[in-house]
Amino acid sequence: MTKIFIDPGHGGSDPGAVGNGLQEKELVLKIAKRLAEILERLDGVEVLLSRTDDRFLSLSERARMANEWGADYFISVHINAGGGEGYECYIFNGNVSDATKDNQDAMNTEIVKITEWFNRGKKRANFAVLRQTNMPAILTENGFIDNSSDANKLKDSAFLDKIAQGHANGIAKIFNLSGGSSSAPSKPSKPKTSKPNNSNRSTNKASGTIATIQRTLNSRYRLSISVDNLFGPQTKGALVKGLQTELNRQFNRGLTVDGIFGPKTRRACVTVRQGARGNITWILQAILHCKGTSLGAIDGIFGSKTRSAVRTFQRQNNLQVDGIAGPQTFQMLFK
Template identity: 40%
Template structure:
């Protein structure tokens, strides 16, 4: 009876048999792992750490977790300490057709804990899903280490705006917070955080775990019977992964017959339609993914030493000031070129050209020299400066300000003035140590608002200290030691305060405008000049005078 029923069902098509693994028909997801900053762009610094080093370290761990544990294709925007522009990063992702752009950063400038971002206007349901899953997994790690989750946020960052796929940017703790920095130096914390990130990504994208199929069984036998299409290919390739499995066929579902270490070389004999390379491995035919190989440079001609006449230089002019304590002058536009000498902080150079990687060309001791533009700033022009367009990405009217007042003194050697209350806003210029600012407001993340060259500027309160209140008793000029000096000097500052003594803490008795001429009658040991102003003895700082 049962046999008769079975045959009847078979005849009308109601008995089904498996036709292999349905999961095999799904396309493998592509994930871009982006390590923020790099090369000349160090990112934030603090407590002996650099953001560019931490982002690369975490990105490599995340990439390894994804590749080792899930069926996924990954690509890193950088695998070493090199500079890659924001546009290059999104171009890599867009041209590759990635499914997810994962950008890793470290926070700074007043705060503690973790936060993540998706785009503030164009976020999709997939963006929200990824943010929810990643934040959920990271919350578990934060709770274990007693750190704050600052929440899921939105912003108009370039990598979120210009990427044509689901995208998220992570800010992992604050590098300038001692407690956060201690965890960023902790290898176990970095491992736990990297695992949480990769788990969140896998959950959001529904990445299959390696070794599992839709039915929970291996499909190795089915795949092994498939015919591998191999086209002719030759050449020597170098392994870029830390460990690369060699398989019996062109996919991760084939058995492993061994592995290759980073920088191992393989001589390929063919290439499959899936982008895997065929070669001979320990007497057997093996296959490795082309995603983890790079062509070995031709050894016929040794790499020529860099020559300055091969450098493409565009026209540039102007005088720049050195901001580094010591800046090497090179014979070409990178640190690989020989050193011709060095410049000290505040030295000035008159440039004659600029290269595509932001190095400036100028004459140095009768030779053509180059210095990195990262350590130069334009010398202020004495004439009325050209008005700069405000940075389009940041709007000051979006920043919440509470009322604040008072005069503060800069404690950092060089402090950037930003158009908003974080390092992500554009720089309007910089202040030197001991410069004073009169604040007009304060933000919730401890940045102070003030007027800077006719614009509204912001600086981190971590690098300011309140100016001591002037003693009720006026300081007597009789106690100031003055040596003999004379001559006529011209004021170089836009406004130069005249004080009752030889420091900025003395009371103000008047001011001089740029270009005013003064006759000095003496000089103090700290470089201030004594003058007469409207019948009174006054003092001005010598750094704002010149003959």
């Protein structure tokens, strides 16, 4: 299994570069989420993001998360500023492996090829996330936010798709993964809300882990949500319905199965920890995946990978980091 750690730069109180009505922290999060979505379609790939929403993380924290997870490759996604133009990428300016250098070659080639950015070249710097990570690492600078020409491209969601696809193509080339090299996707990179589809016509068309979750929810709980491999309110509500159903079946909680994670559902939640098995563990794994925390198989078995994923989510959301999913962790997952 190839483990790719994606780090959307900046976040929270740190907007990064700002210009032309754009903020770096918002753009790189969109690119990173789209990149994760593309990579998860490939065989044998696990993905973990340093952040999946607008929060501040220190540079050391980002590196530590990747190191603890045992990532095979670290990618920090950024947007440049300073009046230049185009794309450039960085690796550490100290001792690095030949793989790090070769990987930079591949990433530079694939990203420039699909975006047609002006190529500013392959560079080296003493950036903390490159210096403190234990695996081959790269920091990409995708256009200049204060250059009107570059900024106009960055305002186009289809172009953000191209940037994400270029990163995915580079990773596919580096790790010899199937399905990575392709033209830029036509759909916008921003997360989209699934539209109701009572006929469930898309059931046999969509592929991906979220689509599998959606099919399982429909089958197991007699629902009819869209099977589109997109995580939106409809899928989140279905997961809450599944949780409420299981709490009623297994623990006689007497909850209304309405898909709303309110105070009654929170109080009804049980504590799930390593060694647990069953549908509640499956729901926990499914929502962790949908919220951007990779954990391997979604199989209803609370093993070491699930515990690690719970700990990562708790750490990212300032919860007690104990690897045990109780009412507080479930509430934050369904927030």
